[in-house]
Amino acid sequence: MRNVYQFVNHMNxxxxxxxxxxxxxxxxxxxxxxxLRQIIASENHVIMMxxxxxxxxxxxxxxxxxxDRPVIWLDLQLMTGVADFASQLLKQLFKKYPFEKLKFLISNFRFVPVLQIDPVSNNVEISFQTKVESFVQLEDVFNLIEKLGEDRTKPIxxxxxxxELLGLDKSLDKKLRxxxxxxxxxxxxxxxxVESLMRQIFENKKSPFYHFxxxxxxxxxxLTDFRDFLDSRFISITEEHAGISEAILEFSKCHPYYTQQLAFHVWMKIEREGTTENVVKNSISDIILMHDNDFDRIWSNFNNTDKKILIGIAFSDSKLLTDEFKSKNNLNASSTVFSGLKRLQEKGVLLKTEVYEFDDPFFREWIIKKRNVN
Ligand SMILES: Nc1ncnc2c1ncn2[C@@H]1O[C@H](COP(=O)(O)OP(=O)(O)OP(=O)(O)O)[C@@H](O)[C@H]1O
Ligand SMILES: [Mg+2]
Incomplete structure (x- = not known):
């Protein structure tokens, strides 16, 4: 179907x-x-999972x-320990607040941080060459943020x-709280x-962060919003826009990232090849091929139970824990299936909505293709 509009080459x-x-x-x-805006604007804490x-x-x-308030942003996944957490947090403060003001407040710290300023970029590098316990450092930095909020708008x-906090130090949740x-x-x-860990931190009555x-x-x-979003973009490149948007979402099940990934590829393919014939199907195949090595590696790291569960869900749309499913997949005890599902959910491979489904629809398709070919 060569129905691609003439001006397509000039569009991003x-x-x-x-x-x-x-x-x-x-x-x-x-x-x-x-x-969310209402919660944060009214200065309440938010826990987002x-x-x-x-x-x-x-x-x-x-x-x-x-x-309109200062925002300090830190990803704990990249922290290597409590002292690193403290120094990275302090580094973020230097990006938001005047140097002189921070210098003055830091003089109250129970240790002396070493600051190095890059004269070209004005970036501040911080190291804590001190024997003070790393939690004391973190405590001082958090208390500094509290101080900064006293005379200006509340920082976010x-x-x-x-x-990841729990991985930095076993009792960091208690100390930080x-x-x-x-x-x-x-x-x-x-x-x-990681929803299970987040719930453990914030919903367990014994946790220091309970109801924080x-x-x-x-x-x-x-679905309707995502379909409109895709459709309003594909309309400028092809008359088949409605069908294409529908097919993308049917495959991606409205997952934000995978939907955008597939839509990106479909658009590129239409532009390059000038046809919409089988474009969604072929784009899915292209993306799977691109990730073949990664999927291979991920697959080889699963144990046998996990593999059976994944194959079962890939083919049966998670009619899970039924006797039929278990006997078909040689999974004997319910508890084995249950702990496997839990593990796969924690690893982020499966999502639990009303049913269990694959997080990555391309990985699911890869399993189906491999099983059907071999
Ligand atoms: N509101 C949105 N509209 C369209 N696409 C979105 C939207 N939100 C997220 N996406 C898609 O999902 C991708 C991931 O978004 P983002 O990085 O915000 O997610 P995240 O949950 O923070 O991810 P991570 O777990 O990697 O930190 C984006 O690059 C984009 O393709
Ligand atoms: Mg993120």
Missing amino acids: NPFKFGSVVSDDYFTDRHEEYLK APRRFGKTSLINKVVNSI VVLDEFQ SVIQFHKNVNYVLMGS GQIFSLNKID
């Missing part, structure tokens, strides 16, 4: 995946945006950018992948993608 691909999206690349989330690549960062970014502190529970001038946004703030779970993007 309107889809984007892999990094934070905003403006024209960002769709829907209107209700979520308003709700969603699986990987659901759009947490993009949404929080949009919300905090609409509020966003800690991404917050569940004991410091920040006295803070009145800081607004915390704590995000995480408003819990907010982010879902996939609404």
